Amino acid sequence: MIKRLLPSPLLTAALIAMWLVLNRSLSPGQIILAVVLGVAAPALLAPLRPARPRIRHPLTLARLILRVGRDVIESNLDVFRTLLASRVRPPHSRFVLVPLQLRDPNALAALAVITTVVPGTVWCELARDGSALLLHAWNVPDEQAFVTHFKQCYELPLMEIFES
Structure with missing residues (x-):
């Protein structure tokens, strides 16, 4: 009661x-x-309120936190370098559609936070069925490499932490 x-x-x-x-x-x-x-x-x-998350792999969570920290630093430097060189080489800003396998609401919320924290990326839209995510990225010369990096570095660890 x-x-x-x-x-x-x-x-x-x-x-x-x-x-x-x-x-x-x-x-x-x-x-x-x-x-x-x-x-x-x-x-x-x-x-x-969503169900309380159950963290299944705390070591993977620690590695993800360290990875996000490293990516924040690298992205800040990349944005800075791109701004300095923007007259010579303008950035390749674009919208990128990332297909998702992630379904857990807590994991999707964590992915939204990660995307917001890393400079140069903006979470724009999640498909109604949760199958794809539309991001705007500051400098993406190779879209496929960006999608692969995003899925490998963020989506796969979150799936391991929340869904496996």
């Missing part, structure tokens, strides 16, 4: 605190409103 009423106690506490801070008032009415909002919102929205 208590888990149904308070599915996310930390979220409830955060909402109550945020409401009181934003309203800058500790009046009884604001406290009651904050508690009602803090309890009701997580309880009503709990069915919309």
Whole structure:
């Protein structure tokens, strides 16, 4: 019963605190409103939350985190070099369609975060059936090599972490 009423106690506490801070008032009415909002919102929205992920291969997760960190640094340098040389050689910016085998919602969310963090790539659209992802990439001279790199470095580890 208590888990149904308070599915996310930390979220409830955060909402109550945020409401009181934003309203800058500790009046009884604001406290009651904050508690009602803090309890009701997580309880009503709990069915919309995806299932808790089960990390099956923590070592693969660690390798993925290191890979993303390395790619962030390399992509920053690549964007910088491309900007410096843009008068001589303009970047090959384009939209790239990446076919996906990944289906887990948590893994797709992680892929969206990775795509957003790595400079030079923007997540544009996921196909309704989840079979393809449209990205905009800053500098892609070879589209097939980009797709292969993306799938090998990000999609395959995420499939191993969340789906296998």
